[in-house]
Structure formats: structure tokens, C-alpha cells
Amino acid sequence: MQYVSTRGSAPALGFEDVTLAGLASDGGLYLPEQWPSFSADQIRALSGLSYVETAVRVMTPFVAGSLSEDELRELCTAAYGRFSHQAVTPLVQLDHQQWLLELFHGPTLAFKDVALQLLGQLFERFLSRRDDHLTIVGATSGDTGSAAIDAVAGRSKIDIFMLHPEGRVSDVQRRQMTTVLAPNVYNIAIDGSFDDAQALVKAMFNDADFARRFNLSAVNSINWARLMAQVVYYFYAAVRLGAPERPVAFSVPTGNFGDVFAGYVAAQMGLPVAQLIVATNVNDILHRALSDGDYSQGQVVATATPSMDIQVSSNFERLLFDAGGRDGVALAAQMKGFEGSKAMRLTNAQRDGAAKILSSARIDADGMTMAMRWAFDAAGQVIDPHSAIGLAAAREAKVDPSVPVVTLATAHPAKFPTAVERATGVRPGVPGRVGDLFAREEAYAKLPATFEAITAYIAERATPRP
Numbered sequence: 162m163q164y165v166s167t168r169g170s171a172p173a174l175g176f177e178d179v180t181l182a183g184l185a186s187d188g189g190l191y192l193p194e195q196w197p198s199f200s201a202d203q204i205r206a207l208s209g210l211s212y213v214e215t216a217v218r219v220m221t222p223f224v225a226g227s228l229s230e231d232e233l234r235e236l237c238t239a240a241y242g243r244f245s246h247q248a249v250t251p252l253v254q255l256d257h258q259q260w261l262l263e264l265f266h267g268p269t270l271a272f273k274d275v276a277l278q279l280l281g282q283l284f285e286r287f288l289s290r291r292d293d294h295l296t297i298v299g300a301t302s303g304d305t306g307s308a309a310i311d312a313v314a315g316r317s318k319i320d321i322f323m324l325h326p327e328g329r330v331s332d333v334q335r336r337q338m339t340t341v342l343a344p345n346v347y348n349i350a351i352d353g354s355f356d357d358a359q360a361l362v363k364a365m366f367n368d369a370d371f372a373r374r375f376n377l378s379a380v381n382s383i384n385w386a387r388l389m390a391q392v393v394y395y396f397y398a399a400v401r402l403g404a405p406e407r408p409v410a411f412s413v414p415t416g417n418f419g420d421v422f423a424g425y426v427a428a429q430m431g432l433p434v435a436q437l438i439v440a441t442n443v444n445d446i447l448h449r450a451l452s453d454g455d456y457s458q459g460q461v462v463a464t465a466t467p468s469m470d471i472q473v474s475s476n477f478e479r480l481l482f483d484a485g486g487r488d489g490v491a492l493a494a495q496m497k498g499f500e501g502s503k504a505m506r507l508t509n510a511q512r513d514g515a516a517k518i519l520s521s522a523r524i525d526a527d528g529m530t531m532a533m534r535w536a537f538d539a540a541g542q543v544i545d546p547h548s549a550i551g552l553a554a555a556r557e558a559k560v561d562p563s564v565p566v567v568t569l570a571t572a573h574p575a576k577f578p579t580a581v582e583r584a585t586g587v588r589p590g591v592p593g594r595v596g597d598l599f600a601r602e603e604a605y606a607k608l609p610a611t612f613e614a615i616t617a618y619i620a621e622r623a624t625p626r627p
């Protein structure tokens with residue numbers, strides 16, 4: 162399988178190179194040259210398979226040329242063996258039409274584990290082959306940092322430096338990062354905001370000498386391998402609810418557009434997806450883009466759903482490319498315009514292509530609270546605020562009553578106990594597997610938010626390229 166860039170001028174690469182590169186050299190994002198296609202019989206044959214076997218069948222075409230089916234199975238077995246539920250991503254029924262797909266049974270309690278546990282395995286495998294070394298540098302406001310650290314802790318070919326804004330992540334989130342004491346993990350609390358942390362990371366990637374010397378790599382959801390891993394659970398859930406005979410709709414709490422784009426990919430591969438509902442909070446750039454073509458950046462408003470407090474969705478570019486007719490040169494110009502003016506209009510082709518399958522909804526704080534209450538009262542389910550945004554959008558959407566609607570439950574409620582308790586009166590307990598978090602020793606550096614201080618700290622500890 163070859164991959165092409167959304168901006169049309171980077172060379173096509175195989176899966177191994179795309180995984181290690183992250184961003185394409187022309188600033189675009191990689192996508193398969195063409196979508197693999199599954200027949201109704203191939204989809205039917207997935208019924209009853211375990212999560213790992215489903216993952217192997219769904220991902221084999223994407224990794225062709227870089228991994229054999231047996232190698233892929235070995236990596237998936239290792240990645241998904243770390244989940245606490247036998248089904249990895251179990252379905253829960255709420256009423257005659259509404260379902261939850263629980264994606265939070267991984268080590269750090271958010272859906273990011275599904276992709277990052279596999280990405281950690283892929284990195285290690287590919288780096289061993291090349292006898293190369295990576296330095297992962299990232300900024301986090303919470304979930305991505307802990308999931309990435311857990312996925313690479315103790316791996317010999319990778320060092321990870323994770324920046325977080327001091328005092329501005331929750332105690333659970335900080336401890337999930339800082340109590341990982343593996344020698345290749347470096348947590349840095351910066352004296353600044355999340356935006357400052359992100360700007361520092363960007364500056365390091367833009368310093369070509371520094372980036373080359375330490376072979377810098379990112380783990381945010383622009384990495385194709387992360388999206389690929391997320392395609393699997395759409396198949397797994399839909400087959401359990403009657404696909405290919407019966408179509409299924411999904412509602413996805415959305416920030417960077419990675420998770421919902423994986424659903425779009427599943428549909429392109431032949432899975433009968435009746436509708437994909439893009440659920441946003443009041444940071445609604447995606448809802449405005451999908452409902453009237455207006456992709457213009459607003460001010461970020463802090464909400465009870467921090468992982469969706471985003472005003473630019475990096476993976477949206479992949480949808481614009483594919484739904485808009487795959488014209489990389491035109492898209493490069495459109496994106497350059499957006500980077501300059503922070504606003505753009507979708508073309509008619511992009512809007513029509515998206516509208517074939519995507520709808521959207523903007524859910525405010527009241528809608529979120531009502532959905533948490535409804536899940537608890539109607540079905541005895543305690544859900545987290547992000548999942549509640551998805552569920553509120555699912556219940557509002559116009560979907561044929563014969564079509565099941567699956568809301569992706571993206572975080573464990575124990576990650577956001579205060580908001581959950583306020584809505585339902587129930588304080589969710591932390592699951593046993595992370596229960597001793599508050600007894601463990603923490604280690605992290607505290608540094609000023611300056612380029613000089615951060616790069617000096619990293620240069621002293623990172624492994625230069627062989």
C-alpha cells in the first residue's frame with residue numbers, strides 16, 4: 162500500500178515510512194492512494210471474531226508491504242492485551258436505538274490508548290529494523306500525554322519528552338504522566354499555558370538542525386497509523402449490530418477530527434455506515450463548516466470537555482482532500498489561505514462530498530448535563546462529559562428508527578469526577594488498575610517556558626542520531 166500527501170507534492174511512501182514520518186514533507190497529511198474495499202461477504206466473515214482478529218483483518222491491507230499478517234497479529238496481541246476488558250471495546254445498550262461503544266478500557270482511561278498502544282509497538286518494530294532512534298516531543302493538556310507515555314515507556318529506541326502547563330492539568334492527569342518512572346520518559350512542567358507548550362514544540366520542529374540531530378517525531382493524531390487503528394472498532398461494533406445486513410450510525414465527540422475520520426474511512430471501505438454525527442461542544446468550527454461551509458477560527462472557550470476545546474482540527478484536511486476530489490495542488494493553496502487569514506469557505510465539491518455521510522451538532526453545557534442524566538436515569542450508565550456530548554447529538558439526530566446509533570464513549574467517567582458528580586450525584590470511582598496512582602512517587606522537571614531552557618534540557622538527555 163502506497164500513501165499520498167493531501168498537498169500533492171510530497172513523494173508517495175509505504176506504511177513504514179509514513180508511520181515514522183508523521184507529517185508529509187510538503188506540510189500535508191498522508192492517506193492511502195486508494196481505499197481498500199471489503200465485500201459484504203468479507204464483512205460477514207468478521208462476525209464472532211475477537212477484537213485482535215478483527216484488527217488483523219481490517220488493517221492487513223493498509224500495512225501490506227511493511228508487515229506480514231503474522232507480524233501484525235503479534236503487535237495487535239501485545240497492544241490490546243493491555244486492555245482490562247476481554248472485548249477491548251465493548252458495546253452497552255441504552256435503549257431500543259441508542260448504544261455506547263466503550264473505548265476507555267486501556268491503561269490511561271481514554272480512547273487514545275486504542276491507537277497509541279499500537280503505535281508504540283509499530284515504532285519499536287520499525288526502529289529495530291533500521292537500528293534508528295526517535296525522540297518524541299509533545300505538548301499535552303491531559304489525555305494524549307499520558308496515553309503516549311504509557312505506550313512508549315521502557316522502549317529502548319525511543320525517548321519521550323512531554324510538556325504540560327504547570328498547575329493546569331488535573332491531579333489524575335498529571336500523576337498518570339509523572340508517576341511513570343521509566344528511564345526514557347521525561348515530563349516537563351512549564352511555567353506557562355498549554356498554548357505556550359504547543360508553541361515551544363512547534364519551534365523545536367521548525368529548528369531543522371535540532372529536529373534532524375535528535376530525529377524528532379510527533380504522536381498527535383496527524384499520524385496515519387493512529388487513524389488506521391481506530392477504523393477497527395467501527396467494524397467491530399457494526400458487525401455486532403447486524404452489518405453488513407443492517408446499516409449502523411455513529412455519533413462521535415470530536416476535537417481534532419481523527420476519531421470521526423476513522424469512521425469515514427470505514428465507510429469508504431464498504432462498511433454500511435448510515436450516518437456519522439460530528440458532535441462538538443461550543444467550540445463549534447466543525448459544526449459551522451459542515452452545516453454552512455464556514456471554516457473560520459474563533460476564540461477557544463474552556464469547557465468541561467477539554468479534549469474537544471479546539472478551534473483548528475488538523476485531520477479535517479484529510480476529509481477536504483478525499484471528499485473534495487483529491488486535488489492536492491488546489492488543497493495546498495486553500496490551506497495556505499486558511500493559515501494566513503484563519504478562515505476559509507468549503508468548496509461545493511467538499512460540502513457535497515461531506516454531506517453524503519456526515520452531519521453535525523453543537524451541544525452546550527446544558528445539553529451535555531441532560532445527556533449524562535438521561536444515561537444514568539434511563540440505563541443506569543455513568544458517562545463522562547465528552548461521551549455525553551456525543552450522546553446528546555445522537556439523540557437529537559434524525560436517524561431511521563430501524564438503524565442503531567452508537568455513541569463513542571471516549572473517556573472513563575473517573576477522569577472527570579467533578580462534572581459527572583454535578584450532573585448525576587454519583588462520584589465515579591477510579592478503576593482498580595490505576596487505583597494506587599496517588600500513592601506512587603512522581604518525577605518531573607519544572608522549567609521556564611523558553612526555547613533555550615527546553616532545548617538545553619532535551620539536548621542533555623536525548624540520544625543523538627547514530
Ligand SMILES: *Cc1c(COP(=O)(O)O)cnc(C)c1O
Binds near residue numbers: 417
Ligand atoms: C482526544 C479526545 C476526543 C477528540 O478526539 P479527536 O480524534 O481529536 O476528534 C474526544 N474525547 C476525548 C475524551 C479525547 O481524549
